[in-house]
Amino acid sequence: MPPYIQFLILLLSSSIFTSTSSSSPKNLTLIGSAHYANGSIILTQEIPNCNSRSYSPNGRILHSYPIRFFNSSSNVTVSFSTRFTFKITPPPPPCVSGDGLAFLIASDPNSLPHSNGYLGLPDSPISDPFFAIELDTSFNPDLGDFNDNHLGLDLNSVISVASIDLTSKGIYLKSGRRITVWIEYRDSENVIRVWIGYPDSKPQHPVLSVPIDISKVFKEFMYVGFSASNGRGSSIHSIEKIQFHTFESSSTPNLQMETRTSRTCLICYPEDPGIEGSETGLWNDHRKDNRVLELAFGLLFVTVSMIIVASLLMVYCICLNKRRRCRDRPQMYRFHETEVPKKLKLAEIRLATKGFDPNRIIGQGASSTVYEANLPSCGNVAVKRFSKANQSGFLGNQFATELATMVGCLRHKNLVQLLGWCCEGNELVLVYEYMPNGSLDKILHHRRTNNRSLTLTFEKRLNILLGVSSALVYLHEECDRQIIHRDVKTCNVMLDADFNAKLGDFGLAEVYEHSARKRDATLPAGTMGYLAPEYVFSGVPTVKTDVYSFGVVVLEVASGQRPVNEDGVAVTDWMWDLWEKRILIAAADPKLMGRYDKVDMERMLMAGLICVHPNHEMRPTMKEAGRMLRGGMVPELPVRKPIVMIQSVVPERSAEMMVARVGGDESETPWSTPRTHFSRGN
Incomplete structure (x- = not known):
């Protein structure tokens, strides 16, 4: 690529980052009273006169697109984890606090109520399923509340199926301090676990652990977000950091599910992936955001011009480069840059097959033997071990052909998926999904x-x-x-x-x-x-x-x-x-x-x-x-x-x-x- 084009692209990407780093993410939809302010998502705010009978509407944010939680054709349910930091600022006396906020997964956003109260959740059972982890700051005995400082798990109803008094854990939701919540669901265990604490480091033990099989509750696609309401009170409910991931279930019990790469983050607010684990975030001095915003407006005219020119150049270069690759592509199998099967260690495969235990054999042919195994990174798999005889000749070529063909371009629902491979010493092994x-x-x-x-x-x-x-x-x-x-x-x-x-x-x-x-x-x-x-x-x-x-x-x-x-x-x-x-x-x-x-x-x-x-x-x-x-x-x-x-x-x-x-x-x-x-x- 010519140097001047590289310079334009670099300048364009810098301008785009500068102009959007403080803006709202485009994959979140704000509903009701929700809005952005000072680098946070404000769900509800104080009512100027709490003695008046005017109530603010519910505040809600949802991911703009539904997320797949269950694949009905393959009967596979994904695991998920989320981590978010929030703050509830109570009003000054004599005003009372609001209802609280909830992490929400709903099948139909239109089924959620518009009237104020109940954390923005349905106050009666509905046909469209929803799941919520509520952080409740309102005491309502009719709903089975302990007090006005508890955490609960709601399933298709605002009445919690399980809850915990946070006062006994030293957590006070209305303290005005930043609080972090971790939520995990492992499909291999069918358990929801919730942690809560003041620091960024995750507590050792969850405050809530509830057996639940979401595949029997969730629809194939669901919407993820947050909801809050003030009811007859007046509080500021704000979200300052969100991370939400889905991934294949892992059987490793102590796997830290929230430590995922930024590529798997479906909802990351703020969008800068480097914010993970750092003390700098949305609560940084907002004056820095103001300076960036001023600079962004100053460069707006230049950026728009650069976008038009650079976009045309980029499209031209991409088309030219693609044509050149197609013309000059070497006569070999083409590998995908993503979804390439992993190279595995023989020790890991031996452990998973218990030393190639004959009792684990599920298939045998002239050139290979297939074992059932369980790999921590892949779950149940089929391990195809090629015979040791003549591995440098026909069997070696057969192994290389099968590996190169499967890696090369094969991604189809009716083809067995290759997950990994191993070539160590005189062992040739392919690892496939288990049927x-x-x-x-x-x-x-x-x-x-x-x-x-x-x-x-x-x-x-x-x-x-x-x-x-x-x-x-x-x-x-x-x-x-x-x-x-x-x-x-x-x-x-x-x-x-x-x-x-x-x-x-x-x-x-x-x-x-x-x-x-x-x-x-x-x-x-x-x-x-x-x-x-x-x-x-x-x-x-x-x-x-x-x-x-x-x-x-x-x-x-x-x-x-x-x-x-x-x-x-x-x-x-x-x-x-x-x-x-x-x-x-x-x-x-x-x-x-x-x-x-x-x-x-x-x-x-x-x-x-x-x-x-x-x-x-x-x-x-x-x-x-x-x-x-x-x-x-x-x-x-x-x-x-x-x-x-x-x-x-x-x-x-x-x-x-x-x-x-x-x-x-x-x-x-x-x-x-x-x-x-x-x-x-x-």
């Missing part, structure tokens, strides 16, 4: 789970197939680099707690540019029974070879049959025979006991057959296959299994022309299908 229901293969073909029979309903099977198709559409068409999985099978389809499908195991994946060169022939990799015939004999993977494997998965899920049965008959050959006899619906899994719509089941089977068409040109794309499963029209299938001719390019057989006939006359089509050992005998 409670294991693999689709296990559910389909190993029925006994926890001493009870488990059968997937037709609806769940369809949802699983749609998830796999969505993942493959992303790999083929939407990822930065086109990725061919090459090993799509039920063993590599993992199921979360709600039986949502996530495709995993990218050890055989290949990554190409969208405008890729012609692929070189190699020995085919994958699992027999799922391999497309042209791939077996050419060694050239394409998106259509993934479509074929997906089609086998569709037929396997619909019928409950393995891709190759004990007699060596492939499920694809069996399905084509049933189609030719016009009894395709007979392939439906008998475990379903007829609990499905026959039209939907037949559409699923036909979609699987068109995906395993021997002629790859007749197969649909993954997007088209997903559309068929959702109820779209399936192209007309041939009356019998087509015959396809493929020439092998595997070196020792490159001169052969493998020809076999599976139904129909050879003269009907210029294609013929190579016979494999999975085909039935004559």
Whole structure:
């Protein structure tokens, strides 16, 4: 970037900081009597004449945008923590104090009352849920108050479900002193804890600890903020510092949840992240703010001009730089600057797996073993440990391919998320998110789970197939680099707690540019029974070879049959025979006991057959296959299994022309299908 542009950007950023450092944050909405004054958020203020019958309205601030607390699709609830400093300044005698203030999480801000009183909270149960930690300075026996100096937890009602007398803790809310409150919720424990004290250092023990599962109370999105009211009294309720964080739950019991990086702070007031832990803050001498404000007005005209010029230059530079990166991007996997899986230490993984305890094995393959483990930083995880044999050769390449592919660009709800990796000594380990229901293969073909029979309903099977198709559409068409999985099978389809499908195991994946060169022939990799015939004999993977494997998965899920049965008959050959006899619906899994719509089941089977068409040109794309499963029209299938001719390019057989006939006359089509050992005998 040219030096003069860097200078403009530096000057622009300095001007913007100068002009906004003392202004109000744009992500907070002020309601009622709330306003900014002297670097604080004033919720309510003294009434000039407390003997009059004029009352000030409630004061409330809310984060302008709702915050996700619960993900209904994945059934995951976030943990959260907040820390705020407030001050309640009582009026001079004989005036009485106000009601107090409350930290508030509400589903619908419009459901909160506008009338004065009750800390701005609903005075009767409402249908829209809310949660509040009240700092009550008004004694109301009808609400079960101890006195006019207590802290309480409110849930959908102003009557507290739990409260504590703060006088016994040496805390006086109406002292006019600054008081800090810490609130934490850990989803792993389902407990709300509250600390309160005068200093900035967090007290050792909470004053309130209440078991509560917010996933049963909160909606998916909630608004966070503060509320205060004076009722028939008159006090100044002010907020001087706020920090609010959400993050994944941690099982570490003594983790200091408020010591998070500034990036995770959803509500930070003041906005300067350096204020954390410092004595300087909103209560600094406001004369400094006045000087900054005067300087900001003096530079306003220059700043506006600089914004226009620098913005145009920045947009131009960003576009130019992006174009240059796309043109000069090296031929390697691109890594995201954020969300990159962490490099873990082998000692940490050994501890989590209890020394790779055989009792923790949840899956095993030819090249790796998968263990269930619990990492403090990630929770329950699946640890994939590659075999020690030949790690510098094929397995080493498989580990590197899977790591680079998953880190490179894969962020999709139907792909297993890579959380970390380890390469120490002769150990190669990948750490993935844990899938409670294991693999689709296990559910389909190993029925006994926890001493009870488990059968997937037709609806769940369809949802699983749609998830796999969505993942493959992303790999083929939407990822930065086109990725061919090459090993799509039920063993590599993992199921979360709600039986949502996530495709995993990218050890055989290949990554190409969208405008890729012609692929070189190699020995085919994958699992027999799922391999497309042209791939077996050419060694050239394409998106259509993934479509074929997906089609086998569709037929396997619909019928409950393995891709190759004990007699060596492939499920694809069996399905084509049933189609030719016009009894395709007979392939439906008998475990379903007829609990499905026959039209939907037949559409699923036909979609699987068109995906395993021997002629790859007749197969649909993954997007088209997903559309068929959702109820779209399936192209007309041939009356019998087509015959396809493929020439092998595997070196020792490159001169052969493998020809076999599976139904129909050879003269009907210029294609013929190579016979494999999975085909039935004559």
